[in-house]
Amino acid sequence: MHELLQMRLANPSSQHSAGRKARQIVEQARESILKHCGGRTRGMASDHLLFTSGGTESNNLAIFGLTEMVPGAIVVSAIEHPSVLGAAEFAAAHGREVRTLPCDGNGVVCLERLSAWIAEHKQGKPIALVSIMLANNETGVYQPVAEAAQICRNAGVLMHTDAVQVLGKSPMNFEALDVDALTITAHKLHGPVGIGGLLLRHGVQVSPRAFGGFQQLGLRPGTEMPALAGGFETCVSLAASCLMDRVACMQRQRNSLQQSIRDSIPDCVVVGDTSDRLPHTLSISFPGVERQALQLALDMAGIACSTGSACASGSSQPSHVLLAMHLNPAVVRGGIRFSVSADTTDAEIEETVQALQAIIPQLRK
Numbered sequence: 001m002h003e004l005l006q007m008r009l010a011n012p013s014s015q016h017s018a019g020r021k022a023r024q025i026v027e028q029a030r031e032s033i034l035k036h037c038g039g040r041t042r043g044m045a046s047d048h049l050l051f052t053s054g055g056t057e058s059n060n061l062a063i064f065g066l067t068e069m070v071p072g073a074i075v076v077s078a079i080e081h082p083s084v085l086g087a088a089e090f091a092a093a094h095g096r097e098v099r100t101l102p103c104d105g106n107g108v109v110c111l112e113r114l115s116a117w118i119a120e121h122k123q124g125k126p127i128a129l130v131s132i133m134l135a136n137n138e139t140g141v142y143q144p145v146a147e148a149a150q151i152c153r154n155a156g157v158l159m160h161t162d163a164v165q166v167l168g169k170s171p172m173n174f175e176a177l178d179v180d181a182l183t184i185t186a187h188k189l190h191g192p193v194g195i196g197g198l199l200l201r202h203g204v205q206v207s208p209r210a211f212g213g214f215q216q217l218g219l220r221p222g223t224e225m226p227a228l229a230g231g232f233e234t235c236v237s238l239a240a241s242c243l244m245d246r247v248a249c250m251q252r253q254r255n256s257l258q259q260s261i262r263d264s265i266p267d268c269v270v271v272g273d274t275s276d277r278l279p280h281t282l283s284i285s286f287p288g289v290e291r292q293a294l295q296l297a298l299d300m301a302g303i304a305c306s307t308g309s310a311c312a313s314g315s316s317q318p319s320h321v322l323l324a325m326h327l328n329p330a331v332v333r334g335g336i337r338f339s340v341s342a343d344t345t346d347a348e349i350e351e352t353v354q355a356l357q358a359i360i361p362q363l364r365k
C-alpha cells in the first residue's frame with residue numbers, strides 16, 4: 001500500500017496514462033481476490049466482485065440490492081451480524097416480511113424451518129432472499145451454508161452468505177458453496193480498514209444503493225481507491241499462500257488458551273466447542289461475572305477481548321447470539337470472546353491465563 005500511495009496514482013476512471021495505470025491496479029486486485037475466493041474469472045460466465053467500504057456495506061447491498069426487484073420475504077438467521085439484522089429490521093419497518101431462522105444449543109442454524117418455508121414458497125408464499133452467515137463472529141461456529149444454498153437453488157430462491165469471518169481463516173470456495181452473493185472484508189485478515197467486497201454469481205442482478213456514478217457498472221458508484229484494493233489483494237494472497245500453516249497456528253493457540261483457562265478456572269463454560277468452529281475464536285463464559293467488568297479489567301491488564309460484535313459492544317445489551325442459543329442467563333451475562341491470530345505467542349496466552357486467574361475471583365467477590 002505504501003508503494004502504491006507513493007506512486008501518486010490518478011483516478012482509475014481517468015483516460016490519461018496515470019488513470020489507466022490506476023485502473024490496471026484496481027482490476028488486477030479485483031480479479032486476484034475473486035480467484036482466491038473461488039470465483040470464476042474467465043469466460044462468458046465470469047462472476048463479479050464489487051468493491052465496497054467493508055462488510056457492513058456489502059451486507060446492506062446484498063439485503064436491499066438483491067431483493068429490490070424480487071417479491072417475497074427476507075429470511076435471515078437469528079445469529080447474523082448486526083449489519084444483516086439491522087438491514088432486515090429496516091426492510092421490515094418499510095413493509096417487507098422478514099422471517100428469522102432459529103439456531104440450536106450448539107450455535108448451528110436449523111435448516112428444517114428453512115425447508116418448510118421453501119416448501120411454502122413453492123406453493124405461493126414467496127421468499128425473495130435467504131441470508132445465512134458462513135461462520136459466526138462470536139462463537140466461530142460454521143453454518144450449513146452449502147446445504148442451505150442447495151435448498152434455495154432447487155426452488156429458485158436467492159441466497160447470500162456473510163463470509164467475513166472465514167476469509168483468510170479457513171478454506172472457502174464461492175463456486176462450491178453455490179450461493180448467489182458473498183460478503184468479505186479486508187480488515188479481518190490483517191488488511192486495510194475501509195475496503196470489502198460483495199461477490200456476485202454470474203448473471204445475478206443487484207440494484208444499486210447509491211447513484212450518480214458509472215464506476216463498478218453503476219452498481220456501487222464512487223471513485224475506487226487503488227491503494228486499498230492493492231492492500232486487500234495483498235492480504236488475501238498472503239493468507240492463501242500459507243493458509244493451512246496459519247490455520248494450524250491459530251488452532252494450536254486457541255486450543256491452548258481454552259485448555260489453560262479450563263485447567264485454572266474449571267467452572268468456565270466454553271461456548272460452541274461441540275460444533276465445528278473457526279480456528280481462531282474462543283467464546284467463553286465465567287458465570288457469576290459481568291462481561292463488561294471483565295472486559296474492562298482485562299483491558300487494564302493490556303489484554304483485548306470482546307463482549308459481542310464490535311459494532312454492538314458499546315451497548316449493554318446481552319449477546320443476541322448467546323441468547324439465540326438459549327444458554328443459561330448467567331452464562332450469557334458472563335460471556336466474552338477472545339480471538340487469536342497466527343502471530344499470537346505462547347507468552348501472550350500465558351499472560352492472559354494469569355490475568356484471568358487474578359481477575360475472576362476478584363470480580364466474583
Ligand SMILES: Cc1ncc(COP(=O)(O)O)c(C=O)c1O
Nearest residue numbers: 054055056081137162164165185
Ligand atoms: C460476521 C461479520 N459480518 C460483518 C462485519 C462487518 O464488517 P466491517 O467491519 O468491514 O463493516 C463483521 C465485523 O465485525 C463481522 O464479523
